[in-house]
Amino acid sequence: MDEKKEFRTMSGVPVGSVYGDGPLPGEFPYTRGIHSGMYRDRLWTMRMFAGFGTAEDTNVRFKDLLRAGGTGLSTAFDMPTLMGRDSDDEWSIGEVGRAGVAIDTLDDMVDLFADINLGQVSTSMTINGPAAILLAMYVAVAEKDGVERSKLNGTLQNDILKEYQAQKEYIFPPRPSVRLVSDVVSFTASEMPRWNPISISGYHIREAGSTAAQELAFTLANGFAYVEAAQAAGLNVDDFAPRLSFFFNSHSDFFEEIGKFRAARRIWAKWLRDRYGAKDEKSHKLRFHTQTAGVSLTAQQPEINIARVAIQALAGVIGGTQSLHTDSYDEALALPTEDAARIALRTQQIVAHETGITSVADPLGGSDYVEWMTDEMERQAEEIFKHLEELGDGSILEGVYVGIENGWFVGEIADAAYRFEREVNSGDRLIVGVNSFTEGGDENIDLLSIDPGTEDTQLKRLSEIKQSRDSDSVETALNRLSLEASDPGINLMPAIIEAVKVRATEGEIVQALESVFGTYVEKAFV
Amino acid sequence: MNKKENSPIRVVLAKLGLDGHDRGLKVVARMLRDAGMEVVYLGLRQTTEMIVTAVEQEDADAVGISMHNAGHLTLAPRMVQALEDAGLDVPVVVGGIVPDSDLEAMAEAGVAGVLGPGASAEDVAKCVREAVATRGE
Incomplete structure (x- = not known):
């Protein structure tokens, strides 16, 4: 930070870094902010969420965002990936690569971050149920690229x-x-x-x-x-x-x-x-x-x-x-x-x-x-x-x-x-363009359409990986995972990393865990 | 149809596929109840087979499915087909994000109505009533 830098309004009025009494920004309980200088010292990270189609498609968008001045990556996964299902699962039909990027194996993750230095970028991954698996894949990609785990910056x-x-x-x-x-x-x-x-x-x-x-x-x-x-x-x-x-x-x-x-x-x-x-x-x-x-x-x-x-x-x-x-x-x-x-x-x-x-x-x-x-x-x-x-x-x-x-x-x-919804419906709450000021803007705007070939491409890729990998090591890794899952005293991350490295799919890893943990079904409730 | 003429319209509501966005469907369930209809709420992660079974068991007049993840072009026609295959004359209404450019394809696939973001309680009830009125045509 350049201490001599003066902050002035557009019209030239010099302004201080904070106004008012304590507790000030940077002081407990931090109501006013966690840093004393806030954005003077460091702007917020402009992190744009992106993901669609195959890993290669999203990789192109990532690189565009970084070139345009984005300072962090944020990954949107498709619904099957979010639910821990492979692209060839019967539940996945019609949803592969639609609302985010499709990831089945480590190879997809390698493509997703191709030509991006994981030691320098910060990556956010929006994933929950199978989060540990995607983190394991990220760690494995970094290892392939020669980036130490301790250097990885991001959010799961x-x-x-x-x-x-x-x-x-x-x-x-x-x-x-x-x-x-x-x-x-x-x-x-x-x-x-x-x-x-x-x-x-x-x-x-x-x-x-x-x-x-x-x-x-x-x-x-x-x-x-x-x-x-x-x-x-x-x-x-x-x-x-x-x-x-x-x-x-x-x-x-x-x-x-x-x-x-x-x-x-x-x-x-x-x-x-x-x-x-x-x-x-x-x-x-x-x-x-x-x-x-x-x-x-x-x-x-x-x-x-x-x-x-x-x-x-x-x-x-x-x-x-x-x-x-x-x-x-x-x-x-x-x-x-x-x-x-x-x-x-x-x-x-x-x-x-x-x-x-x-x-x-x-x-x-x-x-x-x-x-x-x-x-x-x-x-x-x-x-x-x-x-x-x-x-x-x-x-x-x-x-x-x-x-x-x-x-x-x-x-x-x-x-x-x-x-x-009732407030909007009754007109007690006005939403511009919806229940008030509705004239104009009827012309259609250009929308992104997802290549309908994405699903086929991804299915072909997955089937090739399944044929070329060493199925004995996959089985061994998945067995170890199930075994460790039944002992709450063992941290499962090492076994999951081992499994992704031998190219067990996300869905296979989830199934290995499900065999021990069971599945959650929500009671239908309006 | 051997139900009494005055019996309320009975609608099966479900999320088809993996998508978990159920805010819209839950609001629609309450809107339809307020409009005097009977709602059979199946909730999340239903298959077309599960919905067909519910329609048969509940003697439903219409099916409402909700999708927010661009799966409508694949899943909605399947729903229509599954009901047809089971010999059920029950209209399908789709709610969620369906671009205008897909409306024609949805109609061709036999979807009776599409409710997009911002549909009012009246729009929702009217769409279901009109869909049900086409039965037997």
């Missing part, structure tokens, strides 16, 4: 609890799934110090229909649950808590969102210090990624989504996010085109370089309204924590399990979603 979503609550991409029942999460946490704590092993995500909870306070509370409660699980597995809180990161939604109610982000930091800091005994400051600091609200994007007059995204991005930045994905305007209709993704990235760059927002940390701190909203978000969240503690006899982890098993989370979210 690996947040299984919110899958049962909102996104529904679970495979195994909650308890063995949380064991897998803990295995990843302790593996990365000892071998991958720069890796974020869980991105505790409110994004999907909000997209499924929750309120801002529910998003905040469910997400932090899940965070507490992972802390309790890792402590129960014998880890010291300060050995893993600094690497836990969060992922929030930024929706359209500007001040509510900012209050939510500020409250999140304050709650986490207090709970980690006071309840979980964390002594390291880094354990107290809640770092988060933000994505603008996909659910707010309208299919009607899609171009106006650009304005929505800009406002939501602004809320995320004023709220102090560490990284940001801006949605593309065409995402209510299809996966984004390259052009739409470029506009979304440019939107962030305008916020970063033209608005002056980056000069001053927590610019809204001290506003009576924003401080009140922050307190109110915290109050509502604390009420929910109390309920979960009661459900779990004093344990948040147990409370979360109970809330999943008895449908409490999904019921709360469905109620909130229905309330919102």
